[in-house]
Amino acid sequence: MSERIISYRAALNEALVEEMERDERVFLMGQDVAKFGGVFAVSKGLQDKFGPKRVFDTPISETLIVGGGVGAALAGARPVVELQYADFALVAMDEILNKAAKWRYMHGNRQSVPLVIRAAEGMFGGLGPEHSQSFGQYFWNAFGLKTLMPSTPADAKSMLKAAIRDDDPVLFLENKALYNRRGPVPDEVEVDPIGKASTIRNGTDLTIIAWSSMVAVALKAAEALAEEGISAEVIDPRGVRPLDTATIFNSVDRIGRVLVTHEGPVTGGLAGELIAQIVETRFDKLLAPPARVAGADTYVPQNLELERFIVPHLEHILAAARKLAATGKSSTQ
Amino acid sequence: MEMTVDQLLHAFRIMERSILAEQRLLRFIEAGDSRVLLHSGRGQEAIGIGACAALRDDDMLFYSHRGVAQILAKGILLDELIGDFLGRIGGATGGLGAGIVHAVDPKFGVMGSSGTLGGGFVLSAGAALGAAKLGDDRVSIHLFGEGSANRGTFHEAANAAALWKLPMIWLCENNGYSVSVPHREATCIEDVAQRAQAYDMPSAIVDGQDVEAVYGAVKEAVERARSGCGPTLIEAKTFRIRGHYEGDPQNYRSKDEIAAAKLKDPQILVQERLAARGVGEDRLEAIRQEERAHLEAAVATAMSHAKAGEAQIYQGLLAGDMS
Ligand SMILES: Cc1ncc(C[n+]2csc(CCOP(=O)(O)OP(=O)(O)O)c2C)c(N)n1
Numbered sequence: 001m002s003e004r005i006i007s008y009r010a011a012l013n014e015a016l017v018e019e020m021e022r023d024e025r026v027f028l029m030g031q032d033v034a035k036f037g038g039v040f041a042v043s044k045g046l047q048d049k050f051g052p053k054r055v056f057d058t059p060i061s062e063t064l065i066v067g068g069g070v071g072a073a074l075a076g077a078r079p080v081v082e083l084q085y086a087d088f089a090l091v092a093m094d095e096i097l098n099k100a101a102k103w104r105y106m107h108g109n110r111q112s113v114p115l116v117i118r119a120a121e122g123m124f125g126g127l128g129p130e131h132s133q134s135f136g137q138y139f140w141n142a143f144g145l146k147t148l149m150p151s152t153p154a155d156a157k158s159m160l161k162a163a164i165r166d167d168d169p170v171l172f173l174e175n176k177a178l179y180n181r182r183g184p185v186p187d188e189v190e191v192d193p194i195g196k197a198s199t200i201r202n203g204t205d206l207t208i209i210a211w212s213s214m215v216a217v218a219l220k221a222a223e224a225l226a227e228e229g230i231s232a233e234v235i236d237p238r239g240v241r242p243l244d245t246a247t248i249f250n251s252v253d254r255i256g257r258v259l260v261t262h263e264g265p266v267t268g269g270l271a272g273e274l275i276a277q278i279v280e281t282r283f284d285k286l287l288a289p290p291a292r293v294a295g296a297d298t299y300v301p302q303n304l305e306l307e308r309f310i311v312p313h314l315e316h317i318l319a320a321a322r323k324l325a326a327t328g329k330s331s332t333q
Numbered sequence: 334m335e336m337t338v339d340q341l342l343h344a345f346r347i348m349e350r351s352i353l354a355e356q357r358l359l360r361f362i363e364a365g366d367s368r369v370l371l372h373s374g375r376g377q378e379a380i381g382i383g384a385c386a387a388l389r390d391d392d393m394l395f396y397s398h399r400g401v402a403q404i405l406a407k408g409i410l411l412d413e414l415i416g417d418f419l420g421r422i423g424g425a426t427g428g429l430g431a432g433i434v435h436a437v438d439p440k441f442g443v444m445g446s447s448g449t450l451g452g453g454f455v456l457s458a459g460a461a462l463g464a465a466k467l468g469d470d471r472v473s474i475h476l477f478g479e480g481s482a483n484r485g486t487f488h489e490a491a492n493a494a495a496l497w498k499l500p501m502i503w504l505c506e507n508n509g510y511s512v513s514v515p516h517r518e519a520t521c522i523e524d525v526a527q528r529a530q531a532y533d534m535p536s537a538i539v540d541g542q543d544v545e546a547v548y549g550a551v552k553e554a555v556e557r558a559r560s561g562c563g564p565t566l567i568e569a570k571t572f573r574i575r576g577h578y579e580g581d582p583q584n585y586r587s588k589d590e591i592a593a594a595k596l597k598d599p600q601i602l603v604q605e606r607l608a609a610r611g612v613g614e615d616r617l618e619a620i621r622q623e624e625r626a627h628l629e630a631a632v633a634t635a636m637s638h639a640k641a642g643e644a645q646i647y648q649g650l651l652a653g654d655m656s
Contacts, residue, residue, distance in 0.1 A: 035585055036513035059483035059519040060450055060511055091449060091484070126369055128434070130448030298646050301429040303420040304368050309643045 003186045009179040011153035012042045012118075015160035016080065020050050023078055026164055027054045030065060030082025030118075039084050040120050040179050066092035066117060070099045070169070073115040078164060086121035086135045086173055100169035101145035112167040116160070122213055123263055123295065123311045124177040128302030134264035134295065135173055136211060136240045140273055146170045146194055148239040151215035153183040155198070155238060161191045170194070175263075177213045195242035199251070203233035205325050206257035209248060210236060211270055214261045214293075214312065221317040230325045240270065245277065252278055256287035257324050261317055266294035288328025291320045334549030338610050340386055344544045345603050345617065347385075348378045349624045351402035352600065354411060357628060358401075358418055358433075362579060367418050371433065374400010376542075376574035379599035380506050381476060382406040383547025387555050393442045393464070393473040395457040398434050398450075399506060399573070403476055408441030411627065416635035423634070427648065428641025442471075451484025453477055454503070458490040461501035461564070472500040472558040474551075479525050479568075480511025487528075491566070495532040498563035502554040505566070506541060508573040513585040526568040534564055541569030542599045545606065572597050 006014075020026045028043060034057045037044030047055040058065050062083060069081040083089055089096055096117065103113050123132045139147040146168050150156040156174070163170040200215065201222050210218035215236045222232040233251055237243055252258050258278060260271035271292040278290060296310045336344065355375060361367040374381075381396070381403030388394070388407070396403040401414060409425060414436055417424030425436035437445045444460065447453050457475035464471040481487075482505060494501055505525045509516050522528070529536035535557065539546040547569055554565035572594035576583050583591070604617060648654050 032512045032514060039512065057514045057518060059514075060480045061483050061485065063485050088449060091451070091486075128430070128448060296646060298650060301641075301646060302369060302435070303429055303641060305420055306429065306641055306643075306646055309646050 001186050001188060003184040005182050006153055006185050007179065008153045008156045008174070008181050008183075009040065009042055011157035011185050012160055012174065013044060013046070015157045015164070016043065016046060017049065019161055019164040020046070020054060023164070025076065025078040026080060027077060028080045028082070029056055029058050029069070031058055031060060031084050033057060033082050038082065040174075040176065042118070042174070043082070062088045062092045063095060066095035067099060069115045069117065070095060070103065070113055073113045073169070074103070074111055078114050080116045080118060080164060083117060083119040085131045086119035087130050087133050089117070089119055089135060096145070096171065097142055101142045103144075105144050113169045114167050115169045116163045116172055117170070118172045118174060120176050121173045122175040122177050123300050123307055124175070126302050126304035126307055129299040132300035132307070134212070134262070136262070137264045137269045139171060139240050142171075142241065144168065145241065146239065147173065147241050148194065149173045149175070149212040150238060151175070151178065151212050151236050153181065154185045154189065157185055158189040158191055159194070159238065161189065162194050165191065166194055173212070175213045181216070195239065195244055197235050197237045197244035197247040199233065199235050199247060201232070201234040203231040204255060205231045206259060206321060207233045207235060207251040207255050208317070208321065209258065209260045209274065210234060211262040213263055217312070217314050217317060218261060220314055221321060224314075224318060225321055228322070230321065232321060243274070248274070249278070249282060252282060253285045256285055257328065258286075259291040259293065259317065259320055259324055261293040261312060262295070263311060264295050265297050266292055267297050269294045287330070288324055291324050293317050293320050334545065334552055336386065336545050336548050338607070338612060340548070341545070341603065341607055341610065342612065342616070342620065344382050344386060345607060346620050346624060347382050347402065347406045348600055348603060349621055350411065350627065351378050351382075351400065351405050353624055353628045354401050354405065354414065357415070357632065359579065361418060367420070369418065371579050372398045372400065372577065373575040373579065374402050376572045376594055376598060377506055377508060378402035379544040379603070380504065380541045380547050380569045380571060383544040384474060384476070384504055384551045386548045387552040388442070388472070388474065390441050391471050392555070393444045393457075393460045393471060395444050395453045395460070395473065395475040396446050397453070397476045397478060397481070397506065398446060398448070399478060401433050404433070404436055404443055407443050409436050409438050409443055411631035412634035413438070415631050416638055419635055420641050421635055421638040422641050422645070423638030428645055429649070450477075450481040451486040453481075454484070454486045454490035457501055457503070458494045458499055461494065461499035461558075462497065464500060465497070470500070470559050472502060472555055474502040474504060476504045476506060478511065479505055479507040479509075479516050480514065480519060482525050482528070483519055491528070491532045491534065494564040495534045498561060500558035500561070501564045502551060502558060503564065503566045504551065505568045506571050507568055508571045510573065510577065510586070512577045515585075524568055526566055529566040534566055536566040536568070538568045538570065541571030542597045542602055544599060544603050574598070
């Protein structure tokens, strides 16, 4: 099948266009999404294409943006709402956690909330403590919400399409560091079911599990490790909930060494919970203690030179991977 | 209300300081010495400067992201502002900020700013509540854009502030845009000040390019607040001369509109006022020279401090870290 090299941003734009063409009930609202095309330029041209009825600006009213999206979804629309920065989810947390995520459950499973909340997250560009958080880990306990974190243009496109078609509310976390990244996107993307991890590289010595912006870093690490004779498998869970533990456990069972990496703070992070599940269920398969490489346990300064001390880097993964490969038992046998 | 000639001269000085500081910050950005987001306040300086002229040092300012005039007028030192922009440990946030939005100086009642827009409404109401509970006569003031007034926090805070007669002033800088979205595409009302009615709060609308008009309205509001008569909502109509942020393509407004905004530069107006009061151009030129020298000295002081380093990232999480 033929493919094109396009940016993550363009891939998201294509997904929106295609889903809006496919389903009249889909509309897009958010701050500066219309004529301006979004502060990260994801919705460029959409208002021209679909008109102001389906693509429109909102006031600076995040509580309404999310809550209004929940209400519109309950009424039968398929809203896609944009939060300029994922950090602003915090002023709509009741609407996300108590409304979007719980409505179905607490009302006896008789209604769906087919809402997509797109939000730009991540430690990138010196935007400071209130515009730089990596949010996935706050949503482990949002059982009625699907939280997705695409890491490549192809995933951005197929996952956003899947999110819009899904009958559950989806928090769709786009990483700011990835918008300009380019990669192959098939002309006809497959709309994968949500909740399938992607094994990006096969290996035999350790498994690296990486989310969002850390996926590309993990792949670079795997290449460098290969030159040193260490073979790393790289898996991208592509989201927080639902979590494809089958794919992850299968890799851990085969390899026995696992390193988990993500951008958000290490304490209480994505890695901590995943490693707890691994240790709890397959302690006997592990050849060495699992390793975490994640964000520093502090806030993200606006100063770019300090921001880089918060975000995990290639060297951190390499150091942890080398150590992991060299410790523990030699094999499961 | 008229300002004295000395007050007007001081306003002129701070305006000059703010404009020069922003020009220099832009040069730092262009040269790559600073890689931060600056929301220029060019065109809106008279509002913060006029307001601060009506305040005491111990009155509490919760400022907006738009420009540096508000905090310079309240007393933030130029070298601390620039130091922060350059990520130096002598900067207002010890180099964490590298921007302008989190500079504070408790000595001058510069209390900080909420990056999440709308956070300032509830905080400034809370500060007024705190002062009232402590039994002192400080007032709190919050400067914000008209777009931010569409957050729900505006209404929660306005209701309680009016109910409890809190000593506070809300000063809206209505520049007509929230990034690209025109004011009237985000709300039905022409004047944000109309909302005061719903909470039985006094309000005023002033020309935000006119430092004396702002001063007069704020002075009246401060007197009301200090005497226990509660909050006031003031709307200053203004113009943003540059983009929302540096690099903003501004495809949402015409070149003519930007050119018209430049004609309403508050700096032109303050100079005219001073001339009308008999102040000669030589005095203004002397102030300009002094401010240029002040800026160079501030840059030198800022640069004399070391750059913030990794140790800084864990500093200031808890009170035990306070120096
Ligand atoms: C809660 C929240 N939503 C969105 C933003 C992003 N944002 C930053 S400035 C801005 C526009 C603000 O407009 P306005 O309040 O009118 O002030 P102006 O920028 O025009 O001075 C927006 C939307 C934010 N910082 N916080």
